[in-house]
Amino acid sequence: MDIFSQQLINGLTYGSLLGFIALGYTMVYGILNLINFAHGDMVTLAAFLAITIAPLAVAAGTLAMIITLAAVVVSVCIIAILLEKIAYKPLRAAPRLSLIVSALGAGMVIKNAIMLIWGANPRIFPRNLFPAGLAKFSDISVSYLSVIILLLNILVMLTLYIFINKTRVGIAIKALSTDYSVAELMGVNVNNTVMIVFLIGGGVGALGGMLIGASYTTVTFSMGFDYGIKAFIAAILGGIGSIPGAMFGGLLLGLTYTFCSGYVSSAWANTVTYLLLIILLIFRPNGLFGRSLVQKV
Amino acid sequence: MKRKLLIAVLLVFCTIYPIFANSAWLTIGATFFIFSLVALSQDIVLGRAGVYDMGHAIYFGMGGYIFAILVTKLGMNFFAAAFAAVFLPALLALAVVTPVIHLRGDYFLVVSIGLNFIFTQILNNNPFRLTGGPNGIFGIFPAPFMGINFSSSVFIYYFAFIVITLTIAIMNNFDNSRYGRAFYFIYQDDLAAASMGINASYLKQIGFMMSAVLAGFAGVLYALEYSAVSPETFSVDQSITFFAIVIVGGQGSLPGVLLGTFAMFVLPELFRGFADVRYLIFGIAMVAMMVMRPRGLMPTKYGFYPKKLFGGDT
């Protein structure tokens, strides 16, 4: 039984990490119908920024962790807004495919910029950012970090869910994602709203990036794509555009991947994960929580 | 007129090219043809039928691996192996694509990425010791036949040149035919096309089979040129490059896709100097291209109808 519960914890931790990143995809997709391929590389960028900022903040003693987190999240948000202004805003009216290629290009720029600034080799993520240490119950070991990750995941989801459904800006975001032009007619300031979406997506993604760095101690400039695709699949599993969907999709993917490599075969874990996605999309094309889009004639 | 003259100049240049190109540049020339073939095959499904396929390297890889396995493991002669490696991918493509052909836009895109990951994992897991695992298969040298040494660079260059020229001619015919126009119809509005009796899923399946034949052929040529095939050559990153080539070059436009391939595969060989900055430049170029020319370098100008009949020019 311990093995099962240990695997459950492994899966939930990995899943909630994916959830953080999936959130960025879901929000941007919800509003611009765009797969923000550069999002995965933004997450990597956050981890590398933390590597540079953390030693500088150590001087502030206990507050070091907070200052580093804040500084990284803010800088990633600014970069996310710049990304939107440069690579996506001019293409608002352009055909969908050119938006996708622009996102791929932006992703490549960020990835290679990281490589040129921080080097091609894996870098070590600072250990003092998050509390290390383990708690052991009978035979199961749970690191404090994974507890933090789970809690943060739920916390972020709740705040966002309330933000989207209860605040004026949140309603504007929902309006924009249901019908772009009508929302514009109703006086929704499109540019600001889109900027806020990138700000939130980037910020939560940055948090995810640092948590990944802390969990696995190493970050490489090229890890963005792999995490990005898994997180986007999680977003689709949960139903693209739905915030709780991103979280549950992440957990579902994390658990599937973990139990598959634990009980089926680690060699085919990725294959089973992708097959799950394909099968689900065939039967429920809009994911678990997604809205079904009736095609208007 | 001018268009015909330019095509003639290009054909002549490509024919005499091997005479003064050293063997490294001969390989780059052949590589350009091979990757143009894959880009053109991607353009059939992405540029014409409008299917968001970001896992096209699968069919390229199927051709390469089937040919490699038949030649190295079963010692098959060149023609039989090439024949199988060109037409088997068409059937495999049909089997892979049919269950998901109905998915729309971004959903198909993510599923195609998933399929590509699965494909590379199968190659890596070396089932039945066929695919050689991560090493891939090397030492692909089909037995010479009646004096033709299939592994000589010059032979491969001219073979690829003939295949690409035929492909361009056939695709030109295809555009000016019932099926070609039907592909554009289902891309523009598949519901309206259905109201004209055009079954989008059926045509997309045909599109994938045709493009799998071309990509399979490119796989054979690749296996011949590099005498080795390995999983990373057919990874998702490669599919993304083909996807970008078609969109940057211009969907449905033959010169556009050729130019896109040239920019993505031949120019880097010129920039060998500053190697590590190269991908950064490509990223910037992709964004800049899309912002300045969202429809690509040379988007196709429809008008696939006999000009004289209606007296209009495009």
Added chain:
Amino acid sequence: MKKYFLVLIMILILFCACNRKTSNEFVVGVQAPITGEYASEGQGMSNAVKLIVQQQNDEGGLNGVMIKVITCDDEGSPQKASICAKKLVNDGAKVVIGSYTSTATAASQEIYANASVIQTSDATAAVLTQGNYKTYFRASFNDDIEGEFTANYFVNVKKYGNIAIISDYSSFSSGLAGAVVKNIGLLGGNIVCNEKIDANAQDFKAVLTKIKALNPDVIYFSGYYTQSGLLRAQQVQLDIQADYVGGNATDNPQFIEIAGEQNAIDSYLVGLPVPEQLDYPEALKFNSDYLREYKAPVPSIWTVINADGLRVVFEAMKQVNTNDTIAAIEHIKGGMKDFRGLTGPITIQRNGERAGSIYRVNVINSDLDYETVYYDPVSGK
């Protein structure tokens, strides 16, 4: 029309880029991953070759001919490797040190063999010497020898009951794991599982938890130091009581940083000696020359092995006092005995493999340096 002139320009670029040049210098080529995942190893190779060539030129070159070095970046991929090989052959390279990854090496062997260019590298995949390319030899040892050594250590020396094997998808790691599994089978060892991990992933707790249920005595990982460090750290996190043994690619100072200093202690590393452990006079001189020239220590044992490969070629050409590659390779394969290499005595057999084995087992002790606990000087078959 305008758009067609763009296509014409691209052809002209192709046209003017290809030209031939000849020179009477002796050209040494380096085919290595200067960029990409293995950039640090590739750059190490290129630096080592330049250093050895510079020293050789200071002594009046090779049989009176000055030596020139040309480097080509194959990014560790077979496709680029093939282009590099053809480019180096065209630029007149007679000896090529290349490449670091087994796949890139394999993709270029045929081209070098046909041009009778001597090729040597540190790549260890067993298949590289099975193609009997007459101009290829290696100063490293193939995975099978390391497999035998590791299996013998596990079954006969440490007498582990349950052995867990983990490898990733790189050609090196799969090849090495395969050799270890095969040899453990021959010696009657008990392998409880043979797991695969995805080198891009970082979360291996699922696999390790599965292994924990099989209560292994040893966990062996044949992959690279990044994943090796993570596996060790996560093994400790999951509190799996078993020895941790890494293959020779775990030999990298970053292993300790990634695993975490506490976790790294008592980890075992089966492999070649680390550069610092080489106590031969030539090796000490090479390490200090390298440090002085490039302001950084030798990146890994692979850099030293590639330097050895080049020194073997230069020595052979001096002994047969001709720069002809065919004569030199004949002499290397069987003619030369116990050449004083940086990594110990070197004798190359007819099939291009290096005789003997200098493998050893190091453990990371409490003050974090490598301490040899077992080595097998006898098995120099």
Added chain:
Amino acid sequence: MNNPPVNNIILSVRNLTKSFYALKAVDNVSFDLSEGEILGIIGPNGSGKTTLFNCISGVIKAETGQIIFEGNDISGKSMDIIAKMGIRRTFQTIRLFRDMSVAENIYSGFYTKSNQNLFHALTHSGLYGTDEKLAWESVKKLAQFFLIDGYLTYKADDLAYGLQRKVEIARAMLSEPKLLILDEPAAGMNDSEKTELSEMIRVIAKNTTVLMIEHDLDMVMDLCKRIIVLNHGMILAEGLPEEIQNNKEVITAYMGPDDYRIYGPGA
């Protein structure tokens, strides 16, 4: 196919019901359509007219009821199969192939009649030549009939609203359908265009059965021999144009209850 007798039933709809969640858009509708007839369907907005057409043409599937076309049941069939059987339609929101030329748009109607197979298409051999010639000549002929032959090389998107309507009808007519469904063909047209269109429809109806939704009652009364009035998804009334004009429920449905007095039969 022998020449069918003058008024045999070409299409019969039996208790067709289609609901979106709770709303019954089409509620137990049954009617017959005989060959060569022009049947007008009128009714206030949201009475289920377009939904009825969508069920017949296969865009959506009705829950219950049957649609029999020339003897075979097409209620479950997909849109392209129904189109192949000879039912063509236009859309309320004009759905042309926007970026393509008018000529190519009209050509799409020829797809099902063309006997050019993939091999001919790729090699331009065999009957490719004759098939293409026939196709484009009929496109030109039809364009001349619809007075849009001057616009054949224009991009469909660049045409004025009324012209786009004509292109859509021409596209539907190219395959010589047995049944042509027109969904508000005259919407957005000025009066002269409407009379021109009515004449064209009269000519079309010589050898094609026409089923039409139209809000312009004058046009409907003039063109259609028989009219069905839909309201809340149910058939309110059916009959000759004169009967419908004076039918009590129809006027109430259209004008509201107390207006019957003003516009009643006496007015």
